[in-house]
Amino acid sequence: MVHKHYLAYFFVQLSLFYILTSILGHFFRQWRKTKNLAIVDNADAKASLIETEDASHENFKATKSMTDFLNDSSFYNYTFISLITPVKEPLGLTKLQNDYFYKCSMVFFIQFSMSIVLIKYELFDDDAGTVEIPTIQNMFLRLFTAYLFHMMSYTDIDGAFRRLKFLRHNAHKFDSETIWCAFMSTQYQFIVTIICESTSLLYITRQKRLIDIVLNYLSFRGIVILDDLFAASQRKFKIRDDIGNAENSEIFKEALQFDKEHSKTENKNTIMNPTHNGSALDYIVNAYIIISYNIERVFYKAFYFYALPYLVVFLSYYLTLA
Numbered sequence: 001m002v003h004k005h006y007l008a009y010f011f012v013q014l015s016l017f018y019i020l021t022s023i024l025g026h027f028f029r030q031w032r033k034t035k036n037l038a039i040v041d042n043a044d045a046k047a048s049l050i051e052t053e054d055a056s057h058e059n060f061k062a063t064k065s066m067t068d069f070l071n072d073s074s075f076y077n078y079t080f081i082s083l084i085t086p087v088k089e090p091l092g093l094t095k096l097q098n099d100y101f102y103k104c105s106m107v108f109f110i111q112f113s114m115s116i117v118l119i120k121y122e123l124f125d126d127d128a129g130t131v132e133i134p135t136i137q138n139m140f141l142r143l144f145t146a147y148l149f150h151m152m153s154y155t156d157i158d159g160a161f162r163r164l165k166f167l168r169h170n171a172h173k174f175d176s177e178t179i180w181c182a183f184m185s186t187q188y189q190f191i192v193t194i195i196c197e198s199t200s201l202l203y204i205t206r207q208k209r210l211i212d213i214v215l216n217y218l219s220f221r222g223i224v225i226l227d228d229l230f231a232a233s234q235r236k237f238k239i240r241d242d243i244g245n246a247e248n249s250e251i252f253k254e255a256l257q258f259d260k261e262h263s264k265t266e267n268k269n270t271i272m273n274p275t276h277n278g279s280a281l282d283y284i285v286n287a288y289i290i291i292s293y294n295i296e297r298v299f300y301k302a303f304y305f306y307a308l309p310y311l312v313v314f315l316s317y318y319l320t321l322a
Contacts, residue, residue, distance in 0.1 A: 086255035
């Protein structure tokens, strides 16, 4: 006898299959890239191959990295840039960096608090509603809005990860007193965006009316872009005005230059060696940044980028069986 929830079981298995294949596909592409380099036996030839590939994209990556930084209107991004030593010293932002980070933390607290309250209501309140097997049009709109939310939020996650990557490979451009603030500004945006998108997926599974699904998307999207709205509301915002000033282009071009090679050479002797330069606390902070970067890199590239919006299919049918 066929189980009455056979359709739910089918979609649960299908969504899990897609998520797992997406994750495995990422690691397979990384393995193929490593294998292609491994077949080059000659060490000089391998180095030449890597150097040629890097050189062909070097100018493009440098230009794109700086453009992405300067075009990001998030308050988290403005705070991060103001903490870069080659930026804050010539532009006179040293006295303002504490104020920027305080406001940055305030925005995070508001976004985080709103998300936690909504999670608590959805998971623990009795009147939160029940989960039912969705109709075809309901499931289509759930998946569409989840994917739309994902595309809109991707820029926030990508921006936070890009700044974390910059910090990971260019830690020498930050003071020991401000590097932790720079790290936290990246984590604020990364954590809030993940929580909001995950909570939105959970709420979508409880929506029976189509209009409620759309309103759910708009509500959570409003929480995510709160940092952009806060930055736009600032009347006197020096870092934003400095970025828009063409006379400062050379300062930002030099400060935001992505120097990945530095982390492969100098960092081994300075950042990761407290006896060489800095205190043991500096070593712990930078080691924590490196570990966080590696963990978030796997999550971002193997799961979030491919699979997160499709969790709504899994949750919609799995929760009806739980």
